Amino acid sequence: MRIVPILCAGLLVQAAAGQNAAANAESALREGTLAQEHGDLKTAIADFQRALTLKPDLIEARANLGAALAAAGQMDAAIEEDSHVLELAPQNDAVRMNLAMAHYRTGNWNQARVEFEKLHAAHPSDLNTAILLGYTYNKLDRQAEAAALLAPLEPGHEDDYQFEYVYAYALIASGKPDQGLPRMEKLARTKNSAEAWLLAGSARFYRGEMKIALEDLNAAVDLNPKLPGLYTMAGQARYGRGDVDGAVRAFEGALAEDPKDFMANLYLGTIRLNQRDLEDAGPLLELALQLRPNWPLARLEIAKLNDLKGHLAEAVAILEDLEKTDPGWLEPHVELANVYYKLKRSADGDRERNTIREIEAKQQQQPSRDN
Template identity: 70%
Template sequence: MRVLPIVCAGLLAQAAAGQSAKQPAAGDAEASLRDGTVAQEHGDLKTAIADFRRALALKPDLVQARANLGAALAAAGQMDAAIEEDGRVLEISPQNEAVRMNLAMAYYRTGNLNQARLEFEKLHALHPADLNTAILLGYTYNKLRREADAAALLAPLEPGREDDFDFEYVYAYALIGSGKQDAGLPRMEKLAKAKNSAEAWLLAGSARFYRGEMQTARADLDAAVELNPKLPGLFTMAGQARYAMKDMPAATSAFQAALRADPTDFVANRDLGAMRLKEGDTANAKPLLELALQLHPTDPLTRLEMAKLDEQTGKYAEAAAILEALTRTDPNWLDAHWLLAAVYAELNRPEDGKHERALAHDIEIKQKAATPKKD
């Protein structure tokens, strides 16, 4: 989405008017600018960059050469150099909106989102109704976890643009991320279906999963798998939805696919390890859970599964140490208390086991009382 500044004849004329004794050099500079522009238009970035630099060596204040150099550097992937050139142009010509857009995009592409945001905000302030700028600023807000700001920015621009994929995607994402899922999910699923977008199906399925709507989540995620099984994180999410629905063969298949794509996928290692452990397959559960713990040593669910593994393999003291730490951190963790009671029994600590069972019983009563009754 790099914006290439148009050669400004007036600016070149103004620069040429200031020449006297150095007129031949200025002419050579402008010739190099023209040659570079032709090379740039034909995709010969190496030649274009060399021509623009030659023009600037002859005439350092030739703004259009510097602007085009920034654009060519960015197109060649030399983002830091592009940012430097764009910044120098804007010091001289702060009203140059094309170069400011180039600078914003370069910051975005290098992951400097706060600087990108500042530049997009300046452009948006100048042209509040410009859709392209609003979408880019919305994407940046979303990346910065400022989805509510993105939603507020885009809401007034939606009428008449309900079928614009780029707009609806960033707006639906913002709505979902800012807690307005009832408004965001139908939009995301509508465009996912209309455009056969695996990314949109993944976002919708993930949101449905975290809402506990497992049937719909699985359908959305399966649609994404059918369209683009190589989408990062997709098989992990699909595995979680299938696991939650207790479809263990399908969940196993999904997690295995996730680990083939990325052997260090934390969730896939943890959840597939937990499944293997539940099946009593401690030999295959062990390396999965150990890697998950190595990846995230403080994750409570992984530590609970390791305690279960220790309990099943006779390492009762190790299991007790993990569970005691977990129950100190979360005194209301029912599963941890019940398992600790069983471990204390194996360690011949009947009083401690009795105490844990009593705690677990009390927690269970409180949780049942706090659960809303179904009509």
């Protein structure tokens, strides 16, 4: 008969301990939330972890811990916590958004896509989710899907910078530049966006529209000359328009920011080579080739450098390989003909000249897009 009171007392002690642990967990949660609101992430993380030690199923503490870890840059730990929360509460959209953003920030584009797609399916009219999913599709080179996703949402959001930027980019990159470029250039003008001018100028450059490309890129330079990649692209456009001095200044600016900028080394090396400045051209072109050993234009310029240095056998080997790889590319044939004649290989030189005439005849039938 005495056993029953002893057992009851034990159960009461356990219940009291459980209630005390729960109360302490809630207290730690409140303290962590307050620290998080004041930007004290270290204290917040410690408090949330203490709350979970006392009460592992306290979802709010785990969700807040994931957010605090992400804010502190501890993305892998944040992803682990957010994933745990969603196992317990799969309908928690706020945590799913945090998880998607953590994947996005770490470059896990496909994992981010999965989470953003779930959010978009649940809230198809939510603009922010659609924009983030569009960005993710663009990162995955699925621009056509991004464009299709965003097209129905554009009416009424034409002035939204983030929406128009990701939509215009998707249109340009998915083969619809006639629709995307006007949007991107309008965005650049209305928002004074160097990034938008750079993207539009780059697209114009690769379409061969050098005049407009240069106008767009110069506008970007005026707004933000420190924008990564801008000086390099502006240099290419200036070079394409025949402004060699302007191109040199741009490429030198690019190399001041990043000495291993491939295109800046290649183009500046090419300019110096054309000026017969072999001393300056050599290191630039050699670094470009080191950065991208199989890049055809870098190999062509190295072949030209070898030719001018009298290393004719090395030049021939490169040029013959380029000719085999791309028979319709004019310049290797021109250079190879010159080197063959220097080597007294007249028959080979004559053959190359005939090939040059055939390629030039075909090129004359193709209209230029430069305006």
